[in-house]
Amino acid sequence: MHPHKTRQPYPRNQWWAAAYSSEVTRELFGRTILGERVILYRTEQGNAVVLSGLCPHRAFPLEKSCLVGDSVRCGYHGFTFAASGALEAVPSQTALPTGADLRRYPVAERGGLVWIWTGPEALADEALLPDMEALGPDNPAWATEQHMPARIAARYTLLIDNLLDLSHVSFIHADTIPAGDKVASLPVELVETPQSLNVRRIGKALPSNPFFKLMFPEHDGPLDQSFDAEYFGPHLIRTGGDLFDSGSGKRLGTQNYLHVITPETPGSLHYFVITSRDFATSNPALSNVHVDMGLLIQPQDKAAIEAIELVLQGLETRRGRYRPAAIPGRSRFAVASKARSAPRRTRPRRQAGEAGQSVPRAQSSSILSMRQRSLAATFMPSSSLNRKASLRWWRSMSRFCSLEGVIMSAAAAISCTNPDIRASLPVTAFPSRSTGGKFPIGD
Ligand code: FES
Ligand SMILES: [Fe+2]
Numbered sequence: 437m438h439p440h441k442t443r444q445p446y447p448r449n450q451w452w453a454a455a456y457s458s459e460v461t462r463e464l465f466g467r468t469i470l471g472e473r474v475i476l477y478r479t480e481q482g483n484a485v486v487l488s489g490l491c492p493h494r495a496f497p498l499e500k501s502c503l504v505g506d507s508v509r510c511g512y513h514g515f516t517f518a519a520s521g522a523l524e525a526v527p528s529q530t531a532l533p534t535g536a537d538l539r540r541y542p543v544a545e546r547g548g549l550v551w552i553w554t555g556p557e558a559l560a561d562e563a564l565l566p567d568m569e570a571l572g573p574d575n576p577a578w579a580t581e582q583h584m585p586a587r588i589a590a591r592y593t594l595l596i597d598n599l600l601d602l603s604h605v606s607f608i609h610a611d612t613i614p615a616g617d618k619v620a621s622l623p624v625e626l627v628e629t630p631q632s633l634n635v636r637r638i639g640k641a642l643p644s645n646p647f648f649k650l651m652f653p654e655h656d657g658p659l660d661q662s663f664d665a666e667y668f669g670p671h672l673i674r675t676g677g678d679l680f681d682s683g684s685g686k687r688l689g690t691q692n693y694l695h696v697i698t699p700e701t702p703g704s705l706h707y708f709v710i711t712s713r714d715f716a717t718s719n720p721a722l723s724n725v726h727v728d729m730g731l732l733i734q735p736q737d738k739a740a741i742e743a744i745e746l747v748l749q750g751l752e753t754r755r756g757r758y759r760p761a762a763i764p765g766r767s768r769f770a771v772a773s774k775a776r777s778a779p780r781r782t783r784p785r786r787q788a789g790e791a792g793q794s795v796p797r798a799q800s801s802s803i804l805s806m807r808q809r810s811l812a813a814t815f816m817p818s819s820s821l822n823r824k825a826s827l828r829w830w831r832s833m834s835r836f837c838s839l840e841g842v843i844m845s846a847a848a849a850i851s852c853t854n855p856d857i858r859a860s861l862p863v864t865a866f867p868s869r870s871t872g873g874k875f876p877i878g879d
Contacts, residue, residue: 446470446592449555451565452671452698453708454541456582457548460484464508466499468700470554474541475499479506484550485519488539492523498538508538547573548582549696549708566672567631572692572712579717583709583730588738590745592670592697592705598737599673599695600635600665608740612732614647615639619663632674634666641682650722651679651689651715658682672696676711689715703745709734 454469460476466489467474473489475498489498491510501511506519516525521540523532542553542560547568553560568574588595598604605613606620622637641658642648648659662677676693680686696708711726 446554446699447670449553449559450669450671451544451551451553451560453549453696453706454486454552454698455550456585456708457484457545457550458582459585460550462503464499464501464503466497467706469552469706470699471701472554473497474552475508476550477503477508479519483519484543484545486541486543486550486552487517487519487521491515492536492538547571547694547710548580549710566668571674571694572690572714573694573710575712575714577717578712578714579719579723580710580712581723581726583711583727583734586707586709586734586738587700587704588707588742589704590738590741591703591748592699594741594744595695595697595705595707595737596667596670596673598741599675600667602635602637602663602665602675604737604740605663608736609733612729612736614645615642615661618642622663632666632668634664636665636677637663639663647725648679650719650725651691651713655681655688659688660685670697689713691715703749707734707738 448470452469454467454474455465455476459465460478462478462480465476467476474486475489476484476486478484485506487498487508490496491498491501491512493510493515494512496510496512498508498510502509504516507516507524508519509516514525514527515523515536517538518524519540521538523536523538526532542557544551544553544562544565546565551565572578573580603620605616606618609616618639619637622639625636627634627636639661642661643658644656648655652659660680660682662679664675664677666674668674673695674692675695676691678690679688681688691713692711694710694712696710698706698708700706709730711730713722716722
């Protein structure tokens with residue numbers, strides 16, 4: 437598998453890990469998940485809550501706000517939202533605008549992680565969560581270590597690609613994973629279960645080394661070691677596996693490395709690594725070695741896939757595409773020249789005054805004066821005045837605004853001479869024109 441496309445849609449009907457449970461406290465905490473800003477916190481009873489993280493009033497980042505009991509009070513104008521996401525108070529008025537609630541994500545805690553369901557709430561089924569007891573972290577008889585959460589500037593599919601092809605261990609991690617140099621030459625078998633697909637390699641009669649000795653101090657002689665890469669979904673891949681005595685075939689223990697992946701944006705991801713084992717569970721030295729090895733191994737993978745991400749982004753131009761070049765005997769990536777050499781397609785431009793198009797398309801984006809652009813930029817999330825985006829922004833802003841918001845948006849709108857934008861404004865945001873100067877929202 438190799439991801440050749442950017443802007444791939446994320447799978448949304450899916451549980452994704454938003455944070456370690458220990459990161460979610462009575463302090464508001466913000467993170468971007470699948471391109472959406474969210475806030476995380478705990479109620480006074482200790483339940484994890486995940487809500488959309490931008491205030492619907494003026495898009496203020498709610499992680500810069502505060503908790504009042506179990507409610508979130510926006511740090512900008514004081515809109516207050518219950519833990520259910522419902523808007524429950526607007527300081528400047530008694531009537532509450534409808535449709536200004538925060539989204540509340542279904543949440544579950546498993547394996548020391550807070551998982552959120554990003555699809556429709558009706559489809560959230562906790563039976564779809566990974567079985568963290570079978571994998572170790574929720575089994576009290578196993579020893580578990582959580583590694584530092586990492587952010588990697590690469591599309592999440594590149595990390596899946598990395599983990600399912602463990603032949604890279606022999607090269608990238610040759611100096612950091614004991615016996616890793618053998619992995620690339622081991623035969624591969626596929627093992628399918630109802631929940632997973634396991635790409636399994638087994639190293640036979642691997643000579644003892646200091647790491648094996650630390651894991652199994654009583655054991656002498658060579659070991660057989662599984663190098664699994666078990667795919668449970670885009671959110672979880674397990675590596676590691678069983679270790680056996682080479683002579684008797686007796687299982688000595690299981691060491692799982694759980695790689696929990698969450699897309700952050702189309703070009704970045706969150707990475708949570710958890711190690712869990714069912715042997716030497718009271719050996720803190722072994723736990724420390726796992727964490728220390730993680731600090732060496734993870735940056736090697738991060739550097740590799742971030743380098744690939746840069747290459748892919750460089751090859752993906754607005755009009756150009758890339759594909760493996762068809763050169764007999766070898767392959768390489770090349771920018772497809774077709775799109776460049778093909779004559780540029782132009783859209784027939786409508787004439788001014790034609791039905792349904794009062795403003796020529798080429799002029800519509802430049803119709804705002806510099807003063808209007810800077811004024812509008814004050815009220816918009818981005819200063820790039822894309823026409824469609826600006827219309828969307830005006831609609832949503834004027835729908836959710838408080839009394840002060842009405843005044844401010846009306847002030848901006850009055851100075852806007854673009855007839856499309858003026859026409860898009862609901863009556864509530866333009867009191868002087870449509871309501872005889874009376875504000876229909878609030879007191
Ligand atoms: S931005 Fe949150 S209340 Fe105004
Ligand atoms: Fe790796």
